[in-house]
Amino acid sequence: MSERAPEQVATTYREAVRAGLREALQREPRAFLMGEDIGRYGGCYAVTKGMLDEFGPERIRDTPLSESGFVGAGIGAAMAGMRPIVEVMTCNFSLLCLDQILNNAATIRHMSGGQFSVPIVIRMATGAGRQLAAQHSHSLEGWYAHIPGIRVLAPATLEDGRGMLWTAMNDPDPVLIFENIMLYNMGGTIDAAAGAVDIDRAVVRRPGRDVSLLTYGGSLWKTLEAAATLKEQGIDAEVIDLRTLRPLDDATIMESVRKTRRAVIVDEGWRSGSISAEIATRIVEQAFWSLDAPITRVCTEEVPIPYPKHLEDAALPSREKIEAAVRKVVGR
Amino acid sequence: MGEFRMPSLGSDMEKGTLVEWLKKPGDTVRPGDVVAVIETEKGAIEIEAFEAGTFERSLVDIGQTVPVGTPIAVINGGVRPSAPIAAPAAAVPRQAASAPPMAPRIAGPVEGLKVSPAARKLAAERGIDVTQIRGSGPDGSIVFTDVESYAPGVKPTAQAPIPSAPSKEKRATPPDMGMRSIIAAATARSKREIPHYYLSHEVDITRALKWLAKTNTRRTPDERLLPAVLLLKALARALRKHPGFNGFYEENAFRLSDRIHIGVAIAIRGGGLVAPAIHDTDKLSLDDLMERLRDLVTRVRQGRFRSSEISDPTITLTSLGERGVDTVIPVIYPPQVAILGAGTPRKQPMIADGKVRVRDVITLSLAGDHRASDGHSGALFLVAWANLLQHPEEL
Amino acid sequence: MTKGALQKIVEEELKNIAPETSPADIGSDEDVREALDIDSMGFLTFITALHRRLNVDVPEKDYAKLFTKRGAVEYLSRKRAKPS
Structure with missing residues (x-):
C-alpha cells in the first residue's frame, strides 16, 4: 500500500x-x-x-x-x-x-x-x-x-x-x-487520486537478498508476514507480487532469482499442473546457473477444499508453511 | 579447406571477441602471419596462423563473441586445417575445441557431493575444485557463497604476473571485472595448488651497474641498455645450469622445457599486468634482448601482443625497477614452477674486504614450487643467478 | 626555440608514454616519474624521443636533471643553446 x-x-x-x-x-x-x-x-x-x-x-x-x-x-x-x-x-x-x-x-x-x-x-x-x-x-x-x-x-x-x-x-x-x-x-x-495501473508487470513488494518469494493474490499478505518473521531470524526475503499470471513477467522474476539464487513459489492453486509449476520451469529454463537450491513450492494440499475450519486452514498455504519452506532452501 | 578456430590462450579463456581482421578474402596466409585481433579477458591479442594457405572468408563478424574452438574463418590450401599457434610448450588443454558452441565448461555432478548450479558455475569460472569446499547450504550442499568465500576476488599484487591487458582503446580505463576475475582465478589457483617456498638474497651489483653506465656512455639513447636486460640474460644463463626450474607442472608431474622462454611481468598503465615470453632468452645478445624487451613493452602498453607470447613462458621474472621497493615475494603463474623477483637497486652499506662500504645492492628473490624443487636447489639457482651478475661483460 | 615551445614538446612526449594522463596539468617541479607513473623503460623512451626530436643526447648521468618538467626545459634549452 x-x-x-x-x-x-x-x-x-x-x-x-x-x-x-x-x-x-x-x-x-x-x-x-x-x-x-x-x-x-x-x-x-x-x-x-x-x-x-x-x-x-x-x-x-x-x-x-x-x-x-x-x-x-x-x-x-x-x-x-x-x-x-x-x-x-x-x-x-x-x-x-x-x-x-x-x-x-x-x-x-x-x-x-x-x-x-x-x-x-x-x-x-x-x-x-x-x-x-x-x-x-x-x-x-x-x-x-x-x-x-x-x-x-x-x-x-x-x-x-x-x-x-x-x-x-x-x-x-x-x-x-x-x-x-x-x-x-x-x-x-x-x-485519493489513485487510478489506472499497468497490467503487465510483476512488482517487488519487499526487497531482499536471500530468497525470492513469488506469489500473487490472497497469498501475498501471508507471504509478506512470513518475510517479516524471517527477517527477525536473519533471513532477508524478497517478495514479488506477480500481479499478472498471463503473460508472466519473466524479466522481473529472473532478475530477482538471479540476485537471491533461491526461489519459493507460494500459490493457492493445487500443486500439480499449477502456475507455480510453470514459474518453476521458467526459472530452470532461464536462470538455472544462478540457482543455489531446489526451487520450492508452497501450494494448496491436493484435496477438495474441506469445509471444517481446521481442515480448511490445514489445506491452504500458511505463514508457517512459507517460513518452513524458506528456512529449508536457505539451509537454516 | 581449413577451419581457423578461436584459439585457447590459456585454460582460463572461454571466449573471445573479434576486433579486427588483418587478412581479407584472397590474401595469402603464411605461417606466423597475424590473421586477426581478438579481445579476450586478457586484452587484445593478435592471433597467428601456422599453416600456409589462402584466406577464403571470415565466419565471424567484428564485434561478435564466440567460445573457444569455434571456427572463425576458412583458410584454404594448407595440407592440414590451418590452426592458430597456441601454446606449443604450455600444452594448454584444447578440449574446448570439440565442445559444442555456447556450452558452458562446467563440471558435471560429483558423486556424493551436492553442488548448486550457481556454485558449480562460479567454481568453473574460477577454476576451483569443489571437492575441496565445505558446503553450508541445504543438506550440506555447496552454494554460491561457499565458492565465493573459498576464492575471494583476490586483488592481484604487482608481483603476480597474470596475463591481462586492456585493449588499446581502453588503455585509460580501469581493467574490466572479467579480467579481474581471471586474475583472481589464476592467483587463487596458484596459492591453493602450489606449495610455494621463498628465498631471497641481497646481491652487490655495483660492478654490473658501473659496467652498464660505462657501456651506455658510448651509446645514443636508442641503443642504451636497462638493468633488466642484465637480470634477464643472467637468469637465462643460470637456468641452463639449473633446468629444474624451467618448465611446467602438469598432471602431477614436472616436465622440463628444453627451451628457455622467460616471461617478463609488465605492468599495464591503468592497472593489471601481463607476463609475455621473450622466446629463447638464453640465445639472445644483450642488444637483441633490449630490442625485444623494448618492443614487448611498447606492444603490451598498446594492448597488443601475440598469442604465442602469452601462452608459453617457461618461467617468469618480475622486476620492480625503480619503484622503490626492496623485495618482491611473487606468486607463481601455473603451470610454471618458479618465478624470480628483483627489487629496486639501492645504495646501502655492505661489508666488503673487511670494510663497510656503500654499495649498489639489489634483493633477488625466488618463489619455487615445492612439488618440483626444494629449497636447497632453489638456493643454488638463486646464487648462480647472482654470481652471473657479477660478470656483466661475460653476459 | 622558446622555453614555451620546449615545454610543449616535453609534455607531448610524456603524453606519448602515458597517454591516459595530462602532463600539461602537473606542476613544473613535480617528479614526472611519480606524477605520471613512468618506469625506467618509459623514461628511456622519453629520453630517446627527445634525442630524436631535438637532437639533444642526454647522457645517463644527467637523467636526474630531467625528472621535472622545469628541469627538462632548462636542460634542453641550455643544451640547444650550447651544443656540447
Missing part, C-alpha cells in the same frame, strides 16, 4: 474494486455490468452494492443463473462494440462458461483473422478461507493462465483492486480478473 503523503483515504479492497467499477461506468458509456445477483442484491460479495441505484438497470444487469448464457452474451456484446464487465460469482462456477471463455472469447481474434476482437472483462471471486466448502473455494486462475488469447490478472492490493479494471477494459482482448475472497474485507488507505 502506498504511503505517499498526498491525501490518503481509508478504504477496503471491496470499496476499491467498486470505485474502479464506478469509474469505468462513469468514463466509458459503452461499459455495463452483468452477472448473478449484482443488481438488487448488491453482489454475492457486496462489491456492486448501491450501483443499481446509481447507474440504473440498463447498466447494472442481473442475469439468470446461466454462466454460459451471460458470459456468452457478454462476448457477443464486446464483439458488437460494447465494453461488458461480467461478474462470475466464483471461479468454481466459471467452468460452466469455460466453453465460452476458451472456445469463443480467447479464439475469436485468431479465427477471424483479426477482424473481431473481444474486449470483455470477466471478474471472478477465487480462493478459500471462508468455509464455503469444496464447490465454492477453489483457485482456478492457474488453469486460465494456460490459455493463449486472454490475459489473467490477480490484484492483491487496494491500488490494483482499484486500478487494474480500467486498464483491463481498454485492452482489446479478453481479460480475466481474479479477486481473492479473503481480500474483500482488507482495509487500508489509498491515495
